[in-house]
Amino acid sequence: MDFEVTYTEEQQRFRREVRAWLEANVAPSMLRTPTSAEDNYRRYLELRDLGRKLGAKGWLYPTAPAKYGGGGLDVDHAIILEEEVDRFDLSLPPYYDSGGRLGSASILVWGTEEQRQAFLPPIYRGEVRTWQLLTEPGAGSDLAGVRMTTAVRDGDGYVIRGQKIFVGSDNGTDRIWMIVNTDPKGKRHENLSWFMIDASLPGITMQPMELMGTGGEGGTDSGVKQTVFFDDVRVPAFALVGGENKGWTVATTHLELEHGGGGRIGRNRVWDRLLRYCQETKRDGVPLSQQQDVRDSLADIYIKTEVQRLFGLRNFYLTYARKPKSYEGPQLSYYRKTTGLWMTGAILEAVGPAALTTDPAWGAPSGFLETQQRNGIVSVHPGGTTDIQRVQMARRIGIGRSTREKAGTVHGAE
Amino acid sequence: MxxxxxxxxxxxxxxxxxxxxxxxxxxxxxxxxxxxxSLERDLWAKAARLGWLGIVLPAEYGGSGDSLSDAAVLYEELGRGPLPGPFFSSGVLGALTVLEAGTDEQRRRILPGVATGETVLTVAITEPNTSWGPGGITLAPQGRNGSFVLNGTKLFVSDATSATDLIVAVRTGDGPTDVSLLHVDAKARGVSTRRLPGFLSWQCEVSFDNVQVPATSLLGEAQRGWAALSRALERAIPILCAYIVGGCQAVYEKSVLYTQTRVQFGVPIGRFQRVQDHVVRLVNHLDSARWATWEALWKLDTGRPATASVHMAKAVASEAYLDVCNAAHEVHAGMGVLIEYGLPAHTQMSRTLFHYLGDPRWHKRRMADALEW
Structure with missing residues (x-):
């Protein structure tokens, strides 16, 4: 076994090129904690601008096929890019782009050639930001139960009507990747369809939902989500991806990736800062990190973050080596969510009430621990609750049902 | 990758x-x-012929010169039993201790017999204080006429009742790590071994009653024993972890099969999400132990600093095996506690290995030290 990517001379040169480029193009202001809603929006625009620059180089979606505007890079180069971007506490894309990430992967697998050519380049080049819309008031964990939002065939297009909740982040979106009901009388799993549509179409309105989390562009950790209303929104038939009433099949790709099937490499940002904080903060004249009870807590926290890293690495390997997967995707998701939730208590115990305040004098630097206290809880639900992940695992292990469920397809045309 | x-x-x-x-x-x-x-003669001879007893030894000492990862593949399979016998005690920890501590002459004298199975080693470390650190080694030999005399007790020594030779860690100075290793004939006058009764697997008491040990039995140099033993433990522990991973894997497979075949309320019990939760808990432990172990092995085999990873692997694997068995008992209920069903052998082994060579808390603290927090 080999747990590390071995880099060639050419790849090392690529790393230097990426690092120099990022140092020239990532302004320190992009990494600030926004001080107001307006400031949050200004920061978002800076991140979008960075996204377009990355996209122009093929670095926004590095492994996406070059013929559709992606980077066309192999996994080793993509890892270098992710690692270098991670040094700035950023990810690819550097803003919340769930519909871009998961929608583009689904379109690669299930879209027609014309749809790939139309939808993918703007995503890969950073020209558009896309939100995914799945959850409805009556369909959360039970995604197959989507029925409030419908699309009805009308001439050369469809008319969408209904409501989606817990959508996106702050600052609006350009595109919408959504699942709707296209046959209200149809059988479960045979009545859903996916659409990729323009977010500025007449009849679409949004209303913010304030969440317990913090951060405007933190993706799943966002402090703001939206309720999106569709009031007889006319969309072209071309926007339907994967065939009418074939939405559940398309969803297997989307959900496999959302449930962690793609894997992840990279360090745990909370851990590094937590350790530094405990080394620099004294209680009764002794650094927290030198106190046995705190050290014991830190050891437990460290081990969980390490196991999470190993699960992410394994899934990443299984994906790029194209090995069969079964329960590994939802396992990573389950482990990440339950660890984050558990860690809120563990950190509170290790650090004390300083973990709860954003106060610059008495809290941890830039309130990162307070953020974890909130987001460790908020992150339990997006992309499927911990219980949904367990159900998925059981089905794929092959218990509970007469046939074993297979992992979703994540590789498309390249 | x-x-x-x-x-x-x-x-x-x-x-x-x-x-x-x-x-x-x-x-x-x-x-x-x-x-x-724990040693079954026929099995032992067959394992020797397959080259399993010298798997971690270089060819010059009669071994096959395989990597630690190769050995781990084998021990994962043995752990599925869990197969009893001094495979790890002699073929891994014993062999590596002699390799790390012995002079070349001592290695040539002792190790080929380990590979053929004629010599069965075990390393006696802890004592009634049950510490796995150097401070717990208090058994101090008396010097007499250029030889050593041992009086005292070593505890929780694995497979001592089947060992031909003991490697005994003894205190030879006042410094924290003033420890030396003695190579003692298990049949020497005054040595007695006894399997401890109860819910543990071949953990033994070894008593020394005026045991005369010649000066030549000192492995390597005096006071260097702890350093050598630490190096041996760092390489041996991940292989023990692999044995644990194999145990977890077997218990997992048993549990999955049981949820698929045991019918209650008219359906296989795997239909019930409460039962599924046990299996999920089980497989999460299994995979935690597996990947922590394999990353440590990879670091060792590629010459990377591995100390923290090894401590983490033992902590994770020990906790995993214990709770894997707990989860399996929740799945299996009455069937699980029937001796003939085989789960109790794992359960007992999981408790035994929880403590053996250091429990999770001990290893987590060593891990924190190694990471220089």
Whole structure:
């Protein structure tokens, strides 16, 4: 076994090129904690601008096929890019782009050639930001139960009507990747369809939902989500991806990736800062990190973050080596969510009430621990609750049902 | 990056698995449980012929010169039994301790016999204080006429009742790590070994009553014993972890099968999400132990600093095996506690290895030290 990517001379040169480029193009202001809603929006625009620059180089979606505007890079180069971007506490894309990430992967697998050519380049080049819309008031964990939002065939297009909740982040979106009901009388799993549509179409309105989390562009950790209303929104038939009433099949790709099937490499940002904080903060004249009870807590926290890293690495390997997967995707998701939730208590115990305040004098630097206290809880639900992940695992292990469920397809045309 | 086994490792796995299926099905493992000695002669001879007893030894000492990862593949299979016998005690920890501590002459004298199985080693470390650190080693030999005399007790010594030779850690100075290693004939006058009774697997008491040990039995140099033993432990522990991973894997497979076949309320019990939760908990532990172990092995085999990873692997694996068995008992209920079903052999082993060579808390603290927090 080999747990590390071995880099060639050419790849090392690529790393230097990426690092120099990022140092020239990532302004320190992009990494600030926004001080107001307006400031949050200004920061978002800076991140979008960075996204377009990355996209122009093929670095926004590095492994996406070059013929559709992606980077066309192999996994080793993509890892270098992710690692270098991670040094700035950023990810690819550097803003919340769930519909871009998961929608583009689904379109690669299930879209027609014309749809790939139309939808993918703007995503890969950073020209558009896309939100995914799945959850409805009556369909959360039970995604197959989507029925409030419908699309009805009308001439050369469809008319969408209904409501989606817990959508996106702050600052609006350009595109919408959504699942709707296209046959209200149809059988479960045979009545859903996916659409990729323009977010500025007449009849679409949004209303913010304030969440317990913090951060405007933190993706799943966002402090703001939206309720999106569709009031007889006319969309072209071309926007339907994967065939009418074939939405559940398309969803297997989307959900496999959302449930962690793609894997992840990279360090745990909370851990590094937590350790530094405990080394620099004294209680009764002794650094927290030198106190046995705190050290014991830190050891437990460290081990969980390490196991999470190993699960992410394994899934990443299984994906790029194209090995069969079964329960590994939802396992990573389950482990990440339950660890984050558990860690809120563990950190509170290790650090004390300083973990709860954003106060610059008495809290941890830039309130990162307070953020974890909130987001460790908020992150339990997006992309499927911990219980949904367990159900998925059981089905794929092959218990509970007469046939074993297979992992979703994540590789498309390249 | 490549997280798959090599072709030769796959072959070794296949060989070992079919050997285990043929030679040590559940009834054999269960039958061995009450034996005073864990060593079953016929099995031991066959394992020696397959080259398993010298798997971590270089060719010049009669071994096969395989990597630690190769050895781990084998031990994962043995752990599925869990196969009793001094495989780890002699073939891994014993062999590596002699390799790390002994002079070249001592290695040439002792190790080939380990590889052929004629010599069976075990390393006696802890004492009634049950510490796994150097501070717990208090057994101090008296010097007399250029030889050593031992009086005292070593505890929780694995497989001592089947050992021919003991490597005994003794205190030879006042400094924290002033420890030396003695090579003692298990049949020497005054040495007695006894399997400890109860819910633990071949952990033994070794008593020394005026045991005369010649000066030549000092392995390597005096006071260097702890450093050598630490190096040996760092390489041996991940292989013990692999044995644990194999145990977890077997318990997992048993549990999955049971949820698929046991019918209550008219359906297989796997239909019930409460039961599924046990299996999820089980597989999460299994995979935690597996990947922590394999990353440590990879670091060791590629010469990377591995101390923290090794401590983490032992902590994670020990906790995993214990709770894997707990979860399996929740799945299996009454069937799980039937001795003949085979789960209790794992449960007992999971408790034994929880403590053996250091419990999770001990290893987590050593890990924190190694990471220089």
């Amino acid at each position: 490549d997280l798959s086994l090599t072709e030769s490792q796959e072959m070794l796995r296949t060989t070992a698995r079919s050997f285990m299926q043929r030679e040590t099905p559940v009834d054999v493992v269960v039958g061995l449980q009450k034996a005073e000695s």
